Amino acid sequence: MGRAYQRKSRLTPWRDSQRTLRKLLERHGRPNSTPDPQYPFTALHRSPVWRLDGVHETEVPQARGSSLIKWLEEKNPAGGLEATLYDLLANDDTFRTQAAYHLLKEYFPHEEWEDILLDVGLQSERFDGFGHPPCVPVGATFPDRQALAAANVHRPRQAGIWGKQDEEAKSVVVSGGYPDDEDYGDEIIYTGQGGQTEGRHTHDQELTRGNAALINSIASGRPIRVIRGAGRHSRFAPPTGLRYDGLYRVEEHWSDKGVSNFLVYRFRLRAIDSIAEISSPVTLRSGGEGDSAAAPPPSGNPRPGRRASEVQRVIRSTAIANWVKGIHQHTCQVCGIRIATPTGAYAEAAHIRPLGSPHNGPDDPSNILCLCPNHHVAFDFGMLTVESDLTVIDRATGERSPLRTVSDHRISAEHLAYHRDHHTLKMTTAG
Incomplete structure (x- = not known):
């Protein structure tokens, strides 16, 4: 081979x-x-x-x-x-990967796969731990943690997160170890590590070790591997053993009081290569400087549903996002910059109160801002907040500036307050 x-x-x-x-x-x-x-x-x-x-x-x-x-x-x-x-x-890369996987699983289940792959020439250098492991297809199954480690899918024999606090996370195991986990298939609300003694939740989690690594993954955008373990905790779990379910992106984190009444850190993971996105990504709009959206805003959805097909995800309206960007002429409401590209102006629609659980924000123009990419990231991380009088506060510098508005786009004070309170809690618990 x-x-x-x-x-x-x-x-x-x-x-x-x-x-x-x-x-x-x-x-x-x-x-x-x-x-x-x-x-x-x-x-x-x-x-x-x-x-x-x-x-x-x-x-x-x-x-x-x-x-x-x-x-x-x-x-x-x-x-x-x-x-x-x-x-x-x-x-045929897929055929070769499948063939190597089945041979390794059958004859070398607990031997270091990487050593074999390097020796036979199927791998040219040591795996750095990020992305798909060599010769391990999505859907690969393993009898135990030892076999999972041998294949370089998840090295820790007990910890659910593979990663150090000074680097990004490499992988997580979803096995029902924390009752706060929620598994929707291609979206997972994952509970961080720590806070347990002999399997019981006895104290607050801390923003260290694997939890810090997952936050680093949010900042870098580098995806992590998700492995599901058998059990009744999820209808997506394998019947036995462990299964590699592909790459997920860590989108956000927050802290909550868990079901055991101790502080837990929670992370939203979203699949990036298990199924196609239901809605299109942020779009580019063609048009001149004078373009504006004269049409009324599309009707929103106060409770956006989930579409299921073995997996579920929040259904977002591209029409609503495009209306908000159009009414602001694709100009950032924080800095006033309008990014021109060869195919038109570019801006991003930022939900003030996130749509997914546990926030359950509406997919409605009143819950969306038109932002440039930099200020979208800062807003999602809570480094920018907006006061009830529409004053933008930069938490890094303390600077204050007015939010740029247009009369036809009403912004919900309730959702702005939720965003402020949510990120104030995160910063307080992190500190």
Whole structure:
């Protein structure tokens, strides 16, 4: 498989391959067994996936012993994968990943997969821990944490978060360890780590270790892996063991009193590669400087629903977001900057009170601001808040400035107050 991946010759003469095969058997063969490469090299010819070139099937000695080595040295046959299989492994990344995964799972469930992949040439460098692990497809299953760690999907044997507080998180395990978790499929409200003693919640969680790593993931935008464990805590959980369910982005965090009445940190995770987005991402609008949205605002939705198809997600209205951006001529309500692009002006629609649980804000123009990308991020992190008199406060500098408004766009004082209170609580608990 490694030769196919590297586009090396399909067939290799015995004399050229025996040393490589011996090293692989020494490192990854059965414990206390003798590394004899001549046996797998010839025995595989009975399989439809392997070819010995230049010899007839009946010529291959069946007996074990010195006669086989002598025959190999005399004939020096070339061995390798069958041509069709070789081409599939060389050209189809998905097929190659699935094939490697099934072989590793079957024969090396608790051995370090990365060592094998590096030795056979299916991996060129050490995995840094971020993104999809080499040769582990989404949906891969594992019997236990040891196997999960061996495959580099989630290294900690007990902790639910893989990551240090001075870096981004790499992965999380959703296994029902905290009653505050909520699993909607492609959206997860994940409870941070800590606060438990012998499985019982006994004290407040702290913004350290894995919890801090997840916040770093929000800031960087780097996705994390989600692994689900078996159990009755979620209809999306696997029936047994653990399952790798792909990459999720950590969108936001907040603190709450949990069901045990202790402070917990909660993180919203959203799948980025399990299904297509229901609504389009932020759009570019064409038009000149004088463009404005003369039409009345689209009707909003005070309780945006969830659309289900094995997974659920909040349904957002692109029409409402576009109306808000249009009425402000795609100009940021904080700084007044209008970003021009080759295809039109660019701005982002920022929900004041988030739509998802536990905020449950409405998808309505009164709950949306038109912001540039920088101020959208600052607003979502609570570094910008808006007072009831529509004064913008920069929490980093203390500067105050008026929010730019237009008469046709009414902004809800209730949602602005919720945003202020929500982020005041987050900063108080973090400090």
